[in-house]
Amino acid sequence: LAGLGFIAGVLLLTGIIWYFAKDLPDFNSIADYQPKLITKIYSENNKLVAEYAKEKRVYVALEDVPEKIVKSLLATEDKKFYEHSGFDLKGIFRAAVKNFLLGSREGASTITQQLVKNLLLTNERTYTRKVKELILSYRIEKRFSKEEILELYLNHIYLGAGSYGVMQAALTYFNTDLDSLNNAQIALLVGLPKAPNGYNPLKRPKVARFRRDVVLGRMLATKLITKEEYDIAIKKDLQLNPRKKYYGQAAPDYSEHVRRILKDKYGSKFLYTSGLQVNTTLDLELQESAQKAVLKGVRSYDRRHGWRGPIAKLTFLDAWETKLKQLNKAYSNYKVIGEFAYVYEIDSENKTAKIMLKDSQKAMVPFRELKWARKFIETDKKGPSVKKVEDVLDIGDVILVKKLAKQQKAKEVEKTVKKTITENGIEKEVQEKVKETIQPELEYSLEQYPNVQSALVAIDVKTGAVKALVGGFDKQGTFNRAIQAERQVGSSFKPFVYATALEKGFKTNSILLDAPIILRDNELNKAWKPQNYSEKVYGPSPLRRGIEKSRNLMTIRLARKVGISNIIKFASKFGLPTENMERNLSTALGSASISLIDMVSAYTVFANTGIYNKPYFIDSIQDRKGTLIYKKGYNCVECSNEMAQETNVPKELEELEPSGEPIISDTLAYMVTDLLQGVVKRGTGWRARAVGVPIAAKTGTTNDYKDSWYVGYTADLAVGVWSGFDNPQTLGNQETGSGVSGPIWTDFMKEAKKHLPNSNFQIPEDIVFVKVDEKTGQLPTESTKKTILEVFRNGEEPNTQDNEENFEGNAMESDILEGIY
Missing domain, CATH: 1.10.3810.10 (Biosynthetic peptidoglycan transglycosylase-like)
Structure with a gap:
C-alpha cells in the first residue's frame, strides 16, 4: 500500500506539473x-545633457x-x-x-x-x-x-x-x-x-x-x-549624494526637440528602451549664454512696463510658511525668476521691506531694488514714479524675489558703551569705546514673472549645425517658440527682397523713390497706404539706404519692379516656407509667418558664400553596443529588414555627397552681407556694434509692435531672436525689433564671440569697392559731405554719367498704383 501511495503521489505531482506547464511562457x-x-543625449563635447x-x-x-x-x-x-x-x-x-x-x-x-x-x-x-x-x-x-x-x-x-x-x-x-x-x-x-x-x-x-x-x-x-x-x-549616516536628474535642464527646448526627432525616426518604444547614445551639435557654453540673454531681455522688457502687484495677500495667521512652500511647488517654473517671500515689515526709516523666505529665513528688499516697480496700468501706461517702499509693497504681500549676487559686506563700527567697575571697593560707571562687527541682512531684488516670451536660435553658418536654441525663457520644454511658432517676420524679410533685386540687375546704389504711395484693388474696392516707420518720406535715395533704414516705401517700389512672384520664388531656395505666402506687396514688408529657425537658417546662406545647409541637431547615434547606426552626412547601405521595419536603424553606413548646396552666387551673397553690415553701422541694427566684430543683421517689427525680430550673423555663427506674446498683442509703443530683441541678440553675441574664431567675411574676387556719396550713392562731388565704400560687381562700378542717369522715377509727391497689393 505504501508503494501504491508513493506511486499515486508521484503521478499526482506529475499531473500537477504537466497541467501548469502547458501554458508557461518560454523561459528560453x-x-x-x-x-x-x-x-542618453550628449553635447558636442560629450557632456551628458538629457536622459x-x-x-x-x-x-x-x-x-x-x-x-x-x-x-x-x-x-x-x-x-x-x-x-x-x-x-x-x-x-x-x-x-x-x-x-x-x-x-x-x-x-x-x-x-x-x-x-x-x-x-x-x-x-x-x-x-x-x-x-x-x-x-x-x-x-x-x-x-x-x-x-x-x-x-x-x-x-x-x-x-x-x-x-x-x-x-x-x-x-x-x-x-x-x-x-x-x-x-x-x-x-x-x-x-x-x-x-x-x-x-x-x-x-x-x-x-x-x-x-x-x-x-x-x-x-x-x-x-x-x-x-x-x-x-x-x-x-555612518546614509551618505546620500543623489545624482542630478538629467531631464534636459541645461537645454530643455533643445533636448526636447532631439527627443521628438528620435521618436519620429525610431518610435517611442525604441527610444525609451534601447540605450542609444546620441551626440548632438549643442554647444553648452553658447546654450548657457543664450538662456541668460533671453531671461535678461524678457525681464528688462517686463520691468519697463510696470509692476502688476503681489502674487497674493496673506496675514501672519494664514500659516504663511506653508503657503510659501505650496506656491514654490505649484509654480515651479517661477524659480527661473526667483523664489516666493512674505513681507512681514516695512522699515520706512531705512527704506527696506523686511521679508521672510521659506524655512523662516529673514532678508530684505532695499528701495533701490524695487524703485523700478511703477504700477502697471496698461501696456503703454504706468503709475507715478516710486518714492518710497510703501508705494509698492505692504505687510502681508507675497512677492517674487531674487538673491542679489553682490551682497553688502559686514561693517565694523566703533560704539561707546557704559560699564560699571570697582575701584578701591567703590563701584562707579565709566564709558568705554568698543568695536563691533555688524552682519547685514541678505539683500534681494523685487521680481515678477514676465508675461512676454522670447526665443533664440544659433546656427553654424558653414555646416547648419544648431549650436544653441531657446524656445522660451521659462525652460519648460513644452512649446518651442524657436521651431513650432510661426510669426510674422516684419522687415527681417527685406534682405530677400533686396537680394532678388540685386540678382535681377539692380545695384547697391540704384536710386529708389521714397515717397507716399497708395495701392488700390479695384475688384475688392480697397486701398492700402503703407508708411515708413518714421511716417516721413525722404525722396530719391540709394537702394542701400532702403534696407539700412528699413524704408517701407522704397521696399514696396523695389518689389513692384522685381515682381513679388520672383521674390517668393527666390526666397523658397533658402528653405523658407513660401507655399502660403500671399502674392501681394505686403509680403515684401514681412507679412508672412515663418519660424525663427527657418529665418536664421535662411540667413546662413548670405554668410556662407551662397551655400545652403539644412539645420540639424544630431551628429551621430550609437546603439547599446557602441555600433554607429547614424552619422550626419552618411546613409544606410544595408538595413536589417526586421529592425528597419520597427526602428529604421541602419546596419551599415556610406558617405553621402556634401549636403551644402550653392543656391546663389558668392558674389550676391557678399553684396547682401555688405548691405546688412551697413544696417549695423548706420541703420536700425546699430545695437550689434557693441559686440566689436564684423556683423551683418536686420531688424523686424510687425504691425502694432506685435512681433520683434533681430536676425544677424558673423562669418561663423548666425543668430536670430524673436520676442512677443504667445497670444499676439502689442508689445507697446516703440517696442521694436531693435529695442526688444536687439539687446538679447547683442548680449548673447558678446559672450558667443569668446568661443568663436575671429573670422572676417570672405570677399569674392569679382567684388570691387568704390567710394561714393553716402546720400546719393553716386561718385563724390564738391557738394559731398560724407562718403562710404560701396560694393559692386566688377564692371558695374559707377562712372560720371551715372550721376544723371541712375534714377528710378522722379520725386513725385505720391504714386497711385492699380492692381493687387
Missing part, C-alpha cells in the same frame, strides 16, 4: 534578454561587480543560491508555517524565483502563479549557469527611486560607481530588493538606515566585514 527567451536601457528611459538602468557585467556586493546580496537574499535548483523547499515550508501561525507574509523566494517573477510572470499573489514560478525557476536553473542568472538579477532588479540594477542604484543614491562604494553604502543597496519603495532612503531615511544596519549585521555574521569595519560602518 531569457537567453535573448535585452534590458531596457537609458537613451530618456522607461527604466533607468546601466548594464554591468557580473565580472565588473565587486565581489563584496555579490556576496552581501546572496547573504541577504539567497544564502543557498549555489546549492538549490531554483527554489528552496525547506525555506518555502518554513515560510508557510510561519505565515500560517503568525498571519504574516514572509516570502521565501530565491534569486531565481525573483527573476522569474519579474521577467516572465506577474506579481499576483496566487497559488497558481507560485507553482508556475517554481517550475520555471527549476527549468531556468537547468538551462542557465548560476553566473548568468546572477548577472541578469543584478541588472534587472528594481531598487527604488526609478532605478533598475545595482549600477544605476549606485548612481542614483550616491552618484558613484560600484567600485567606490564603502561597506555602509553596499549594505544600503543590498537591503533594497526586499522592499525598494519601503526602504527608499530618499523618502524614508530612518527605515532605510534600520534596514542597512540589519544587512551590516549579516555581513558581519558571514565574515564579509570585520568587527572593526562593522563598528565604523554602523556609525
Whole structure:
C-alpha cells in the first residue's frame, strides 16, 4: 500500500506539473534578454545633457561587480543560491508555517524565483502563479549557469527611486560607481530588493538606515566585514549624494526637440528602451549664454512696463510658511525668476521691506531694488514714479524675489558703551569705546514673472549645425517658440527682397523713390497706404539706404519692379516656407509667418558664400553596443529588414555627397552681407556694434509692435531672436525689433564671440569697392559731405554719367498704383 501511495503521489505531482506547464511562457527567451536601457543625449563635447528611459538602468557585467556586493546580496537574499535548483523547499515550508501561525507574509523566494517573477510572470499573489514560478525557476536553473542568472538579477532588479540594477542604484543614491562604494553604502543597496519603495532612503531615511544596519549585521555574521569595519560602518549616516536628474535642464527646448526627432525616426518604444547614445551639435557654453540673454531681455522688457502687484495677500495667521512652500511647488517654473517671500515689515526709516523666505529665513528688499516697480496700468501706461517702499509693497504681500549676487559686506563700527567697575571697593560707571562687527541682512531684488516670451536660435553658418536654441525663457520644454511658432517676420524679410533685386540687375546704389504711395484693388474696392516707420518720406535715395533704414516705401517700389512672384520664388531656395505666402506687396514688408529657425537658417546662406545647409541637431547615434547606426552626412547601405521595419536603424553606413548646396552666387551673397553690415553701422541694427566684430543683421517689427525680430550673423555663427506674446498683442509703443530683441541678440553675441574664431567675411574676387556719396550713392562731388565704400560687381562700378542717369522715377509727391497689393 505504501508503494501504491508513493506511486499515486508521484503521478499526482506529475499531473500537477504537466497541467501548469502547458501554458508557461518560454523561459528560453531569457537567453535573448535585452534590458531596457537609458537613451542618453550628449553635447558636442560629450557632456551628458538629457536622459530618456522607461527604466533607468546601466548594464554591468557580473565580472565588473565587486565581489563584496555579490556576496552581501546572496547573504541577504539567497544564502543557498549555489546549492538549490531554483527554489528552496525547506525555506518555502518554513515560510508557510510561519505565515500560517503568525498571519504574516514572509516570502521565501530565491534569486531565481525573483527573476522569474519579474521577467516572465506577474506579481499576483496566487497559488497558481507560485507553482508556475517554481517550475520555471527549476527549468531556468537547468538551462542557465548560476553566473548568468546572477548577472541578469543584478541588472534587472528594481531598487527604488526609478532605478533598475545595482549600477544605476549606485548612481542614483550616491552618484558613484560600484567600485567606490564603502561597506555602509553596499549594505544600503543590498537591503533594497526586499522592499525598494519601503526602504527608499530618499523618502524614508530612518527605515532605510534600520534596514542597512540589519544587512551590516549579516555581513558581519558571514565574515564579509570585520568587527572593526562593522563598528565604523554602523556609525555612518546614509551618505546620500543623489545624482542630478538629467531631464534636459541645461537645454530643455533643445533636448526636447532631439527627443521628438528620435521618436519620429525610431518610435517611442525604441527610444525609451534601447540605450542609444546620441551626440548632438549643442554647444553648452553658447546654450548657457543664450538662456541668460533671453531671461535678461524678457525681464528688462517686463520691468519697463510696470509692476502688476503681489502674487497674493496673506496675514501672519494664514500659516504663511506653508503657503510659501505650496506656491514654490505649484509654480515651479517661477524659480527661473526667483523664489516666493512674505513681507512681514516695512522699515520706512531705512527704506527696506523686511521679508521672510521659506524655512523662516529673514532678508530684505532695499528701495533701490524695487524703485523700478511703477504700477502697471496698461501696456503703454504706468503709475507715478516710486518714492518710497510703501508705494509698492505692504505687510502681508507675497512677492517674487531674487538673491542679489553682490551682497553688502559686514561693517565694523566703533560704539561707546557704559560699564560699571570697582575701584578701591567703590563701584562707579565709566564709558568705554568698543568695536563691533555688524552682519547685514541678505539683500534681494523685487521680481515678477514676465508675461512676454522670447526665443533664440544659433546656427553654424558653414555646416547648419544648431549650436544653441531657446524656445522660451521659462525652460519648460513644452512649446518651442524657436521651431513650432510661426510669426510674422516684419522687415527681417527685406534682405530677400533686396537680394532678388540685386540678382535681377539692380545695384547697391540704384536710386529708389521714397515717397507716399497708395495701392488700390479695384475688384475688392480697397486701398492700402503703407508708411515708413518714421511716417516721413525722404525722396530719391540709394537702394542701400532702403534696407539700412528699413524704408517701407522704397521696399514696396523695389518689389513692384522685381515682381513679388520672383521674390517668393527666390526666397523658397533658402528653405523658407513660401507655399502660403500671399502674392501681394505686403509680403515684401514681412507679412508672412515663418519660424525663427527657418529665418536664421535662411540667413546662413548670405554668410556662407551662397551655400545652403539644412539645420540639424544630431551628429551621430550609437546603439547599446557602441555600433554607429547614424552619422550626419552618411546613409544606410544595408538595413536589417526586421529592425528597419520597427526602428529604421541602419546596419551599415556610406558617405553621402556634401549636403551644402550653392543656391546663389558668392558674389550676391557678399553684396547682401555688405548691405546688412551697413544696417549695423548706420541703420536700425546699430545695437550689434557693441559686440566689436564684423556683423551683418536686420531688424523686424510687425504691425502694432506685435512681433520683434533681430536676425544677424558673423562669418561663423548666425543668430536670430524673436520676442512677443504667445497670444499676439502689442508689445507697446516703440517696442521694436531693435529695442526688444536687439539687446538679447547683442548680449548673447558678446559672450558667443569668446568661443568663436575671429573670422572676417570672405570677399569674392569679382567684388570691387568704390567710394561714393553716402546720400546719393553716386561718385563724390564738391557738394559731398560724407562718403562710404560701396560694393559692386566688377564692371558695374559707377562712372560720371551715372550721376544723371541712375534714377528710378522722379520725386513725385505720391504714386497711385492699380492692381493687387
